[in-house]
Amino acid sequence: MEMNEYLDVFIEESKEHIQSLNNHLLELENDPTNMDKVNEIFRSAHTLKGMSATMGFQDLADLTHKMENVLDAIRNDKIELDSDILDVVFNAVDNLESMVFDIIDGGDGKKDVSQLVAQLEAIEQGEVISNTAPEQSAATTSNAQQTIDIGSLDQFETTVLQQSSDSGFFNYKIHVQLEEGCLLKAARVYMVFEVLEQMGEVVKSEPTVTELEEEKFENDFTVLLVSKEDQDTIEQKIMKVSEIKKVEISIFDINQIQANDSKEEQSKEQKSASKQKNEPANDKTNTKSTHVTSKTIRVNIERLDALMNLFEELVIDRGRLEQISATMKDTELQETVEHMTRISGDLQNIILNMRMVPIDQVFNRFPRMVRQLAKDLNKQIDLVIYGAETELDRTVIDEIGDPLVHLIRNGLDHGIETPEERKQQGKDEKGTLTLNAYHSGNHVFIEISDNGAGINRDKVAKKAIENGVITEEQVANLTDSQINQLIFESGFSTADKISDISGRGVGLDVVKNTIESLGGSIRIESEFGKGSLFSIQLPLTLSIISVLLVEVQKEKYAIPLSSIIETAIVNKNDIMHAHNKQVIDFRGKVVPLINLHDIFEVPGEKDDDNFYSIVLIRQGGKMAGLVVDTFIGQQEVVLKSLGDYLSDVFAISGATILGDGQVALIVDTNALIK
Amino acid sequence: MSSEETLEEQTVYIKSIVFDLKGEEYALPVEYVGSIERMMHITRVPQTASFVKGVLNLRGVVTPIVDLRDRFGFDAVTETDSTRIIILEVNGLEVGLIVDAAYDVIDIPKEAIEPPPEVIGSVQVDYIHGVAKLDERLLILLDMEKVLNAKGMSDLYQKQS
Numbered sequence: 009m010e011m012n013e014y015l016d017v018f019i020e021e022s023k024e025h026i027q028s029l030n031n032h033l034l035e036l037e038n039d040p041t042n043m044d045k046v047n048e049i050f051r052s053a054h055t056l057k058g059m060s061a062t063m064g065f066q067d068l069a070d071l072t073h074k075m076e077n078v079l080d081a082i083r084n085d086k087i088e089l090d091s092d093i094l095d096v097v098f099n100a101v102d103n104l105e106s107m108v109f110d111i112i113d114g115g116d117g118k119k120d121v122s123q124l125v126a127q128l129e130a131i132e133q134g135e136v137i138s139n140t141a142p143e144q145s146a147a148t149t150s151n152a153q154q155t156i157d158i159g160s161l162d163q164f165e166t167t168v169l170q171q172s173s174d175s176g177f178f179n180y181k182i183h184v185q186l187e188e189g190c191l192l193k194a195a196r197v198y199m200v201f202e203v204l205e206q207m208g209e210v211v212k213s214e215p216t217v218t219e220l221e222e223e224k225f226e227n228d229f230t231v232l233l234v235s236k237e238d239q240d241t242i243e244q245k246i247m248k249v250s251e252i253k254k255v256e257i258s259i260f261d262i263n264q265i266q267a268n269d270s271k272e273e274q275s276k277e278q279k280s281a282s283k284q285k286n287e288p289a290n291d292k293t294n295t296k297s298t299h300v301t302s303k304t305i306r307v308n309i310e311r312l313d314a315l316m317n318l319f320e321e322l323v324i325d326r327g328r329l330e331q332i333s334a335t336m337k338d339t340e341l342q343e344t345v346e347h348m349t350r351i352s353g354d355l356q357n358i359i360l361n362m363r364m365v366p367i368d369q370v371f372n373r374f375p376r377m378v379r380q381l382a383k384d385l386n387k388q389i390d391l392v393i394y395g396a397e398t399e400l401d402r403t404v405i406d407e408i409g410d411p412l413v414h415l416i417r418n419g420l421d422h423g424i425e426t427p428e429e430r431k432q433q434g435k436d437e438k439g440t441l442t443l444n445a446y447h448s449g450n451h452v453f454i455e456i457s458d459n460g461a462g463i464n465r466d467k468v469a470k471k472a473i474e475n476g477v478i479t480e481e482q483v484a485n486l487t488d489s490q491i492n493q494l495i496f497e498s499g500f501s502t503a504d505k506i507s508d509i510s511g512r513g514v515g516l517d518v519v520k521n522t523i524e525s526l527g528g529s530i531r532i533e534s535e536f537g538k539g540s541l542f543s544i545q546l547p548l549t550l551s552i553i554s555v556l557l558v559e560v561q562k563e564k565y566a567i568p569l570s571s572i573i574e575t576a577i578v579n580k581n582d583i584m585h586a587h588n589k590q591v592i593d594f595r596g597k598v599v600p601l602i603n604l605h606d607i608f609e610v611p612g613e614k615d616d617d618n619f620y621s622i623v624l625i626r627q628g629g630k631m632a633g634l635v636v637d638t639f640i641g642q643q644e645v646v647l648k649s650l651g652d653y654l655s656d657v658f659a660i661s662g663a664t665i666l667g668d669g670q671v672a673l674i675v676d677t678n679a680l681i682k
Numbered sequence: 683m684s685s686e687e688t689l690e691e692q693t694v695y696i697k698s699i700v701f702d703l704k705g706e707e708y709a710l711p712v713e714y715v716g717s718i719e720r721m722m723h724i725t726r727v728p729q730t731a732s733f734v735k736g737v738l739n740l741r742g743v744v745t746p747i748v749d750l751r752d753r754f755g756f757d758a759v760t761e762t763d764s765t766r767i768i769i770l771e772v773n774g775l776e777v778g779l780i781v782d783a784a785y786d787v788i789d790i791p792k793e794a795i796e797p798p799p800e801v802i803g804s805v806q807v808d809y810i811h812g813v814a815k816l817d818e819r820l821l822i823l824l825d826m827e828k829v830l831n832a833k834g835m836s837d838l839y840q841k842q843s
Contacts, residue, residue: 321742563726608728648744650727650737653775653830658729663737663744671725671737671744 014191015111018063020306022108025052025059027372029101034375037094046083053079056104058226062189065117068107074128075100081132096127098376165211165232169260172234177208180235180242181260185228190251194223199249201231207242208235227253232260309402312363319352319359320646323552326352327643327667356552356644360401367445367454368396370409374416378441381420388427388438389420395445400452404546407526408454411519415456415542416441418516423460423540433537435459451528451570452548457541463534465491472497492532496520527661529627529678553647555664555674557640558623560604561612564672565636566645566664571677573624573631575639580618592633594624602680603635607659627681634680647674695789700821701768702783704756709790709814709821716769716776718784721761735780740769747778753829772826790814795823 029052036045053076060068075097081087103121111117169179182204186196197220204210213220213231220229235242239257246255326349333345371393382389400408424430424439431437444455468491469483477497478486496516523530527547534540547553547570555566556575576594583601584591590601601622605614622633645664650657661676698709699718719740724747726736733752737744747767751758764783769776795812809828814821 324742610728611726650744651746651776653746653777654727654730654734654737657727660727663725665739665742665744669739670723671739673725673727673737 014063018059019108019112021059022056022111025056026101026105026108028052029056029104030376031372033094033098033101034379036089037091037379040089040094043083046079046089050076050079050083054226058188060117062191065107065111067118067121068104068111071100071104071107071121071125071128074125074132075104077132078128087131093131096124096131098379100124100128168211168234169232177234177236178238179211179260180233180239181230181258182233182242182246183228183230183254183256184246184252185254185256187251187253188227190227193225193227194221196249196251197221197229200246200252203245203249204231204233204235204242207237207245208233307362312359312402316359316363319356320552322352323356323644323646324665324667327645327665328669329667331667353644360548360552363402364399365402365405366396367398367400367405367408367452369405370412371396371443371445374412374443377413378416378420381417385420386426387420387424389424390438390440392440392442394443398445398447398452400546401548404452404526407522408544408546411522411544412443412454412456414516414519416443419456419458419460419540419542423458423462425461447548452546454544454546455541456544457539459539462536462538462540463492463495463532464536468492468494489533492534495532496530524678552644553674554642555645556623556642557666557672558604558621558634558636559638559640560608560636561610563608563610564640564666564670565604565608566643566672566674567623567625567634567677568661568674569642571625571627573626576622576624576633578620578622578633580620583620592622594631594633597631599624599631599633601633601635604675605635605637607680625677625681627678630681632681634675634677645672645674694792696792696795697787698790698821698823699768699787700785701766701781702764702785703750703754703781707785707819707821708781709788709823710768710770710826712787714770714772714826716771719767719769719778721765721767721780738767738778740776740778743776745769745776745778747780748830749780750829751780751782770826770830772830775830777830788816790816790821790823 029049032045032048032052036042036049039045053072057069057072057076060066060072078087078093078097082089082093087093100121103119103124107117107119110119173179184200186193190196201210201217211232211234213229215225215229219225233242243255243257246252326345329345330349333341374393375391378389378391419441424441425433425435427437430439440459442455442457444453444457446453465488469486472478472491472494473480473483477494483491496519520530523544523546529545531543531545532540533543554569556569556572558565558567578592582592584593586598590603591598592601593599601620604610621636621639623636623639624631624633643666645666647662648664649662650660659676659679660673661679662674663671664674666672696709697712699712699715700707700709702708722738724736724738727734727746733749735747735749735752737746739745749758759782761780762782766781766784767778768781768784769778794814794816796814797812798810799813809825811823811825814823
């Protein structure tokens with residue numbers, strides 16, 4: 009079918025609309041009197057209905073239609089919004105979502121929703137008195153409004169209209185209605201405008217031209233035309249454009265509209281005044297929610313990947329050119345190479361930025377999930393989200409969803425207590441789960457914290473011994489934070505009961521593995537009785553990193569800059585020994601030294617130099633000094649894997665190709681500090 | 683069926699690359715071979731089996747390199763002008779093998795292949811697929827999957843250490 013080419017667009021847009029439905033419904037739940045939200049929801053539902061009907065997904069269209077009726081009744085104050093109604097609407101949205109997912113999987117989006125439809129109808133009928141066709145009446149009223157409403161005119165427009173009518177032109181108001189199911193609405197609008205502009209001048213259009221171009225309208229629009237032609241000619245000419253359903257032309261009286269305008273403004277002012285009285289804080293969110301139209305295009309992620317791969321090759325060649333120009337010592341060549349380096353640096357930023365998406369894409373499904381889980385678990389939970397606008401590489405976003413879901417479920421199930429327990433402990437009955445995302449250096453941090461029960465050291469220790477993760481003697485020597493880390497070991501679950509939500513003991517180790525495979529790390533802080541905090545650290549991007557190149561004997565190693573604090577040269581006499589290990593005093597802290605020579609079993613004799621070159625690295629709260637022979641310098645390199653054949657090499661996280669074509673290994677500093 | 687049988691009756695050839703290792707000739711089915719390279723700079727990867735010589739940059743791809751002499755437990759020799767790296771692709775793994783020399787491509791008739799001779803006292807190795815006698819040449823056919831088998835590798839590694 010020809011529709012196929014529109015299917016992708018349909019799927020993307022339906023997903024967006026369903027997401028917006030979810031978001032607005034949640035906001036509405038917190039603020040049931042907010043009619044703006046109802047309107048937003050209505051709009052999304054309406055668009056969704058139109059799209060699915062066009063695409064031939066009848067069940068989807070029917071369900072949205074019923075939902076729309078209920079929403080319409082709500083916004084017309086015909087029924088009172090309560091939590092039961094909201095639950096049904098939420099349920100409807102869930103069903104819509106599953107239908108859309110069925111379509112994504114190649115299904116036909118069919119689903120038996122008769123019960124739900126009946127419920128929606130009952131809501132609509134139950135409370136509505138003598139309202140047989142609420143939708144129709146609403147439609148006519150809105151239509152009537154539209155014929156009058158061409159928005160307010162600015163001074164320039166009024167002058168133009170005034171002058172034109174004075175000099176014998178006619179001012180027409182033309183209402184054009186497109187056929188339902190018109191696929192390229194913007195193109196039709198363009199054709200209509202072309203026709204109009206042959207006959208006169210379009211002074212104003214409602215919605216605005218930009219909105220029309222972006223198809224941000226339903227099936228009709230209104231324009232003000234200044235022309236010498238008579239009404240019939242105009243109508244005939246417009247009707248020649250195909251897929252036009254109806255054209256209504258009327259003479260536009262400028263004086264009348266001015267009067268109307270002032271009236272409207274007054275009423276608007278009144279409205280906003282009353283709103284301000286009710287809820288002064290609401291204003292802020294309102295201004296925020298006005299849509300910012302930005303010019304964007306959708307690009308297949310594969311194309312971006314291809315671009316990235318090509319760019320990686322370029323980075324390798326750039327390194328090579330830098331090296332050649334350094335040995336040739338030709339100023340012209342050096343200048344060109346420097347310029348190229350700068351440009352490719354900018355290019356790299358752009359390409360990386362293109363791949364960045366806000367973490368909101370992952371976070372936005374959590375409010376619904378938490379709401380549902382809280383209901384299932386009979387707990388009261390407040391979800392607070394900070395930093396949803398934080399951007400991360402697309403590949404990371406794709407992978408991080410599941411681990412986060414797991415941690416949130418865990419926090420809700422094991423972390424936050426039941427309202428009764430919380431009351432007993434003198435806590436607020438409502439628990440709080442906080443999601444926080446922020447950038448710091450070359451990393452993104454995602455923190456999930458709750459003010460629940462926290463981790464019970466004894467329980468964890470006991471469980472760990474039972475499951476053979478550690479022995480009883482070991483427990484005594486472990487610090488609290490070390491005990492906390494045990495919950496990431498495989499085969500571990502501290503929940504007394506195994507519930508559906510979490511607690512099959514396959515969880516947290518998988519979370520940890522996923523995060524580590526992304527080049528990140530996870531840390532846990534917990535205070536018994538007060539709550540826990542899971543902190544995930546992720547790299548901003550996965551493919552190009554800044555490293556410090558160092559030499560150990562004849563071998564070159566790359567140390568990621570993100571884990572380096574600084575480099576230092578230390579006199580041999582300043583090295584101390586503690587417990588048969590070399591340590592140095594670094595600004596009052598005792599830092600252990602790790603000799604790369606030994607760790608990597610580098611062949612050749614160790615130089616007996618009087619000075620040690622040391623790279624200070626940090627992992628979490630711990631530090632260590634890596635002893636190397638020489639520092640070479642900082643470089644941007646492309647991260648490459650060692651391949652499946654050499655997976656799991658100790659303390660090596662990958663490889664990179666240097667300017668001279670040789671391979672240098674990238675040191676995994678996380679593995680060195682443990 | 684019948685066409686297969688007639689094929690069977692005709693001589694089936696296995697196109698193979700012949701290489702030299704410690705004066706003996708080995709053969710590899712040509713479809714495994716990606717390319718044959720001269721020696722180039724290999725970056726050692728620490729804490730791997732001794733026969734993993736390291737990795738090299740093969741036109742932008744980081745490729746691990748196995749020293750076949752070491753893998754088979756032969757003495758190491760210094761590289762010569764004829765030393766070659768045969769780049770293999772087996773089950774999606776790209777691996778290079780260091781051999782003493784790589785020669786020609788020949789067709790080995792299937793019936794010339796015999797199972798590996800069992801000699802009392804010698805270590806039975808699973809990576810030899812068979813031997814083929816061709817005129818006066820004796821070719822050892824390798825089972826590449828077994829040669830590169832990670833498990834086999836670690837077993838061997840343990841034996842050595």
